[in-house]
Amino acid sequence: MEYKLTAKMFAEALKENRLLGLKCNRCGAYTVPPKKVCLECASEDLEVVELSGWGQIQTFTVIQVPPEGFEAPYIVGMAELDEGPWLMGNIVGVDPDEATMDLIGKRVKLGHKIHPGDKFSAGEMVAVTFSPQT
Numbered sequence: 001m002e003y004k005l006t007a008k009m010f011a012e013a014l015k016e017n018r019l020l021g022l023k024c025n026r027c028g029a030y031t032v033p034p035k036k037v038c039l040e041c042a043s044e045d046l047e048v049v050e051l052s053g054w055g056q057i058q059t060f061t062v063i064q065v066p067p068e069g070f071e072a073p074y075i076v077g078m079a080e081l082d083e084g085p086w087l088m089g090n091i092v093g094v095d096p097d098e099a100t101m102d103l104i105g106k107r108v109k110l111g112h113k114i115h116p117g118d119k120f121s122a123g124e125m126v127a128v129t130f131s132p133q134t
């Protein structure tokens with residue numbers, strides 16, 4: 001068993017605002033974030049590809065009570081990427097206190113944010129961000 005795209009490779013690319021995913025050679029579907037098998041057909045015949053980093057917000061929530069080490073409020077959302085899969089990320093550039101249903105359907109561009117890590121993690125973490133484009 002071999003992971004074509006590791007969490008480390010995914011994170012290193014994300015630091016350069018590049019989104020790596022997996023394309024299935026059997027059904028053509030894209031899988032992101034990295035998994036062992038295709039999300040659609042469970043095939044292991046996958047290749048690493050770079051996705052556009054563009055998508056559309058499908059749903060979001062405003063976090064008011066954060067986990068330890070995070071500062072609220074902030075917005076977590078899911079975007080449907082242009083290539084198909086849905087990806088979770090922090091929606092940035094929008095005041096969480098002003099977030100309304102108008103966010104749904106907005107075009108977003110992928111970016112990233114470094115989190116210094118906390119007592120539950122092994123060090124810094126790289127998080128996906130989405131910036132709504134007007």
Ligand SMILES: [Zn+2]
Pocket residue numbers: 024025026027028029038039040041042043
């Ligand atoms: Zn597939």
